[in-house]
Amino acid sequence: MVKYAMAVDLDRCQGCRGCMEACKIENNTVESVFWMHVFRLESGEYPDTKMSFLPRPCQHCDNAPCVKVCPVGARFKREDGLVLTDADRCIGCRYCELACPYGVNYFNWAKPEKRQYLDYDHPDVERVTGGVIPPYKNPDLDLLYGEEQRLTAGGGHFKGVMEKCTFCVHRLDKGLDPACVDTCPVQALIFGDLEDPSSGIAEMINDRTHFRLLEEVGTEPSVLYFGGAAPTEDSREIETVKARV
Amino acid sequence: MRKGLTIGMIIVGIALMVISYFALSAPWGVETVSNSEPRMQFAPLVYVLGVMIAIGSALVYTMLPDRDSD
Amino acid sequence: MATATHEATLPRGVGRLTRGWVIFILAMVAVCVLGWVAYIREFSEGMTVTGMRNVGTMGGATWGLYITFVVYFVGVSFAGITIAAVIRLFNLERLRPIARMAEVMTVVSLILGAIAIVADLGQPFRGIVNLFRYARPQSPFFGTFTMVIAGYLFASLVYLWISSRRDAALLAKQPSRLHWIHRLVAAGYTDTPAERERQSRATFWMAVSILPMLVVATSTLGFVFGLQGGRPGWYSALQAPAFVVLAGLSGTGLLIVLAAIVRKSLPRDVGLNQYVFGWLGRVMMLLLFVYVYFMVTEVLTATYAGVDRDQQVTREMLWGEYSWIFWSAVILLVLPLASLVFQALRRRWNVSWLVAAGIAVNLGAIGKRYLIAVPSQTHGQLLPYPEGSYSPSWVEFAVVASLVAFGALVIGVFMKVLPIVEIEDEEVSHA
Numbered sequence: 202m203v204k205y206a207m208a209v210d211l212d213r214c215q216g217c218r219g220c221m222e223a224c225k226i227e228n229n230t231v232e233s234v235f236w237m238h239v240f241r242l243e244s245g246e247y248p249d250t251k252m253s254f255l256p257r258p259c260q261h262c263d264n265a266p267c268v269k270v271c272p273v274g275a276r277f278k279r280e281d282g283l284v285l286t287d288a289d290r291c292i293g294c295r296y297c298e299l300a301c302p303y304g305v306n307y308f309n310w311a312k313p314e315k316r317q318y319l320d321y322d323h324p325d326v327e328r329v330t331g332g333v334i335p336p337y338k339n340p341d342l343d344l345l346y347g348e349e350q351r352l353t354a355g356g357g358h359f360k361g362v363m364e365k366c367t368f369c370v371h372r373l374d375k376g377l378d379p380a381c382v383d384t385c386p387v388q389a390l391i392f393g394d395l396e397d398p399s400s401g402i403a404e405m406i407n408d409r410t411h412f413r414l415l416e417e418v419g420t421e422p423s424v425l426y427f428g429g430a431a432p433t434e435d436s437r438e439i440e441t442v443k444a445r446v
Numbered sequence: 447m448r449k450g451l452t453i454g455m456i457i458v459g460i461a462l463m464v465i466s467y468f469a470l471s472a473p474w475g476v477e478t479v480s481n482s483e484p485r486m487q488f489a490p491l492v493y494v495l496g497v498m499i500a501i502g503s504a505l506v507y508t509m510l511p512d513r514d515s516d
Numbered sequence: 517m518a519t520a521t522h523e524a525t526l527p528r529g530v531g532r533l534t535r536g537w538v539i540f541i542l543a544m545v546a547v548c549v550l551g552w553v554a555y556i557r558e559f560s561e562g563m564t565v566t567g568m569r570n571v572g573t574m575g576g577a578t579w580g581l582y583i584t585f586v587v588y589f590v591g592v593s594f595a596g597i598t599i600a601a602v603i604r605l606f607n608l609e610r611l612r613p614i615a616r617m618a619e620v621m622t623v624v625s626l627i628l629g630a631i632a633i634v635a636d637l638g639q640p641f642r643g644i645v646n647l648f649r650y651a652r653p654q655s656p657f658f659g660t661f662t663m664v665i666a667g668y669l670f671a672s673l674v675y676l677w678i679s680s681r682r683d684a685a686l687l688a689k690q691p692s693r694l695h696w697i698h699r700l701v702a703a704g705y706t707d708t709p710a711e712r713e714r715q716s717r718a719t720f721w722m723a724v725s726i727l728p729m730l731v732v733a734t735s736t737l738g739f740v741f742g743l744q745g746g747r748p749g750w751y752s753a754l755q756a757p758a759f760v761v762l763a764g765l766s767g768t769g770l771l772i773v774l775a776a777i778v779r780k781s782l783p784r785d786v787g788l789n790q791y792v793f794g795w796l797g798r799v800m801m802l803l804l805f806v807y808v809y810f811m812v813t814e815v816l817t818a819t820y821a822g823v824d825r826d827q828q829v830t831r832e833m834l835w836g837e838y839s840w841i842f843w844s845a846v847i848l849l850v851l852p853l854a855s856l857v858f859q860a861l862r863r864r865w866n867v868s869w870l871v872a873a874g875i876a877v878n879l880g881a882i883g884k885r886y887l888i889a890v891p892s893q894t895h896g897q898l899l900p901y902p903e904g905s906y907s908p909s910w911v912e913f914a915v916v917a918s919l920v921a922f923g924a925l926v927i928g929v930f931m932k933v934l935p936i937v938e939i940e941d942e943e944v945s946h947a
Contacts, residue, residue: 309638310563419745432900
């Protein structure tokens with residue numbers, strides 16, 4: 202039985218946020234929605250400040266609080282470890298967003314076409330962008346996935362439903378790695394099957410120690426952090442993400 | 447007959463509640479896809495109907511005419 | 517008008533439409549229309565028209581004024597039926613005049629709570645269908661949706677109907693424009709001893725079984741917040757009991773206001789006297805003592821020791837962004853307590869002071885409900901997200917105002933259709 206997990210090597214992460222970009226392009230997420238987010242943190246007092254970077258995808262927890270509280274079973278956990286959202290069933294109550302201690306959930310407040318980064322209907326856009334219009338729309342996102350055949354790749358981002366990182370379920374279906382993992386220039390993100398002893402992630406677990414975020418809350422996350430250190434109470438963002446629309 | 451129907455409704459109502467909660471609705475747990483699916487769709491509707499039948503027994507008790515006394 | 521002379525003889529002002537009443541109803545309708553306009557905007561544009569935003573990177577609060585009022589309305593409804601049930605179970609005859617308005621208050625505020633939940637859903641129609649189709653018992657919402665909305669509302673309606681039948685039958689004896697409603701509600705009631713015995717027994721057992729259902733139902737609302745381990749400020753065993761106490765408190769306060777309004781609007785003395793107001797005042801005073809005790813316990817515990825994140829939320833509430841709401845709520849709860857203690861010691865209850873206390877307590881309860889919901893979303897995040905902010909938009913205010921107006925409208929109409937105070941035996945011959 203496959204059991205997916207992601208390893209994040211904090212010793213390698215350089216905070217370039219290429220993974221955030223790749224996720225946006227792959228999953229067509231709208232403005233200020235960051236399924237993958239990288240914290241750029243500092244701690245300590247000048248001149249003894251330290252900088253650190255913390256990629257934060259959805260943790261796909263084994264004891265997921267978001268799954269527990271979903272009133273209609275739109276948020277569910279698959280046997281292979283992925284925690285997914287069925288966009289057809291979600292009623293938009295946003296309880297999962299509040300139950301999640303990691304803050305990875307995003308609610309679609311408005312119609313998706315009103316939340317893109319660019320007004321793609323503007324007459325000048327075609328000229329300025331050299332004809333790369335309409336915006337790239339990943340057709341895989343609108344399909345049903347898994348044995349359960351549910352609309353879980355997030356396609357549509359239609360208003361009134363929840364969404365979050367899916368570990369690129371549509372890519373996994375084709376045997377590819379999630380977009381963030383694929384893009385990282387320094388291979389700080391590794392993805393694989395915990396049950397497979399020959400996978401990269403299983404080797405990392407054997408060789409090095411790791412920690413998980415917010416272990417004390419008991420969510421049993423599937424994202425393992427190697428090297429570096431967990432954010433402390435002193436950690437704060439270097440600059441505030443301007444992400445409110 | 448009225449008393450019988452009242453008690454019957456209470457029993458049926460509670461039975462529907464218990465059955466739909468424990469056997470027909472989505473099972474507790476977060477491990478698999480089946481935790482998000484009710485074993486029978488509209489099981490919560492059955493639960494709510496059970497609640498209403500049990501409470502509705504009070505209406506039957508007060509309003510149904512007694513064939514023997516009245 | 518020919519019908520006026522007939523309706524003037526119906527007791528409790530039933531059927532008598534005064535000018536003041538008509539103006540009141542029209543004003544409420546106008547507010548409701550405003551709410552509809554606002555909600556249609558929300559439904560078509562999406563919830564972006566509210567002030568709510570995502571928690572975390574977006575720095576907002578995702579549950580705001582709507583959820584505050586869901587909890588407030590369900591809380592208010594708790595007190596109504598509980599008081600009515602207690603009056604029934606212990607045969608507190610001198611409190612009978614408030615029994616029916618307490619039941620009506622419960623039914624109306626539950627309906628408002630249900631509407632407010634639906635207004636807060638991103639997919640309201642789908643929500644109504646999917647809840648009946650797929651609702652999971654593990655989610656605290658299951659209890660809210662099934663026990664509170666379906667069970668508790670239905671039980672209160674049935675209780676209201678059963679206990680109104682006699683009065684409806686009495687009114688149905690007279691010809692009037694409302695004759696058909698009275699016959700419908702009476703549903704064949706004949707005032708024989710056997711029928712009275714049946715009704716008495718039915719209401720007794722309903723009262724007995726409703727009380728535990730209520731405590732469970734109101735507690736599940738507390739659990740919605742209290743079981744979330746990942747949200748500092750919410751995760752607490754005290755949420756459920758504090759919910760129940762504040763519910764009783766705000767409901768009792770509102771009942772005092774309602775009783776005072778009814779007393780003013782009815783021409784004759786219907787028993788809403790010192791005894792009744794004194795009883796309500798004492799109940800509110802006791803509940804206030806308990807609630808203030810809870811608040812002190814919570815603040816002491818949170819400030820004495822606690823994880824940094826919990827303390828962040830508390831700090832924000834005590835001296836930060838939410839302090840004005842917190843301290844206003846404290847004043848709105850403590851001042852009434854002082855006034856009630858004073859009146860209790862003097863054994864003389866002043867209706868105007870009680871009404872002021874009732875209103876203050878309700879405003880304080882709304883503030884407290886808001887403080888339960890919002891600060892834990894904008895502050896105290898377990899991961900180093902920045903602080904957030906939330907302020908409700910006009911859409912949220914309009915929808916909430918229209919719900920309150922709708923409630924007032926329904927109660928106002930009810931008062932003209934059925935007696936808001938039960939009819940005594942002596943009045944039968946008068947009518």
